[in-house]
Amino acid sequence: MEEDPDALSTVHGGSDTVPLDFWGREPWLKVNNVFTYGPVYTSAIREYNLSRGMPFFLMETAYEFEYGADEYRIRIQAYQAILSGAFGHLYGNNPIWHFEGPGLFRPTMGWKEALDSPGAKSMEVLFAFFSSRKWWLLEPDNKNRLLVDGMGNDMGRAVAATAGDGSYAVVYMPTNDAITVNLARISATSVRALWRDPTSGEVTEVEGSPLKAQRTGFKPQELNSRGYRDWILELIPQSPVAQSQ
Known part of the structure; x- marks a missing residue:
């Protein structure tokens, strides 16, 4: 010192x-x-x-x-x-x-x-x-307003964060159990949803994406490329909400 x-x-x-x-x-x-x-x-x-x-x-x-x-x-x-x-x-x-x-x-x-x-x-x-993202904008979903159900607990606790400017949100799921996400928390009328494999980085589109900005259930495939149950869910505004002039 x-x-x-x-x-x-x-x-x-x-x-x-x-x-x-x-x-x-x-x-x-x-x-x-x-x-x-x-x-x-x-x-x-x-x-x-x-x-x-x-x-x-x-x-x-x-x-x-x-x-x-x-x-x-x-x-x-x-x-x-x-x-x-x-x-x-x-x-x-x-x-x-x-x-x-x-x-x-x-x-x-x-x-x-x-x-x-x-x-x-x-x-x-x-x-x-x-x-690849503006990680410094992320604000934890500490009041479960984005991740509203299926978060689990302890080491199996799913965690979520949203960029302060509404440009994206991320959910990390330690298990492949179903979760419910309130997509209305993202500044968009529709949201593009992606599964990202945390072991390989491979990205696949969530079935039905883009999705309406409403409460939506998500469940990944059984196992990632290394045979584990964890996944990343990435949420990106597809049609941003129009800003008032």
């Missing part, structure tokens, strides 16, 4: 701690974060709802290849963070963490092989998707 007082600073605390709760008045604390091994949605949406005026990110949660965390868990963590108010998240991979040295968990592969792990590839898809 003394060497570079203008550095962007935060704190890596213990699990289920939030820096603002302990160091909120310290001038060096510039960025907040959440750290949890539980459902990320719960911690992230709590911090978002507190509206404390400091951006936050997901500092740490389960690493791939530890505590049974596979690519599926890695994706759920990441999307629950980003669509619940976090400006980003940190992805952990156990073999890369230890670089084949001694560690907490016995590595199942070398670190170079782990660079191309299923979880790492999922993060490439996530990065490519959000980089």
Whole structure:
């Protein structure tokens, strides 16, 4: 801090701690974060709802290849963070963490092989998707006005966010159970709906799209290209509402 007082600073605390709760008045604390091994949605949406005026990110949660965390868990963590108010998240991979040295968990592969792990590839898809959109406009659907039914709970909790300018909305579904979305929350008379595979990035049109801007049920196909149940639903205005002159 003394060497570079203008550095962007935060704190890596213990699990289920939030820096603002302990160091909120310290001038060096510039960025907040959440750290949890539980459902990320719960911690992230709590911090978002507190509206404390400091951006936050997901500092740490389960690493791939530890505590049974596979690519599926890695994706759920990441999307629950980003669509619940976090400006980003940190992805952990156990073999890369230890670089084949001694560690907490016995590595199942070398670190170079782990660079191309299923979880790492999922993060490439996530990065490519959000980089193609104005991700900074996203506002979490914290009052369930967009995602109105079928959201689930805990690690199976579906999460949604809408761009503040009404240009698009995103729903991440950890399971392929049916959900209900109020498309009237999007500034459009009709909405184009797309399924995006979070493991490959492949996009397919939802049957019947474009859809009327009303409450609509969605249910993806059974499994994505990696054999898991999670999907991304992307919603884009097809016919924007005319602006008054």
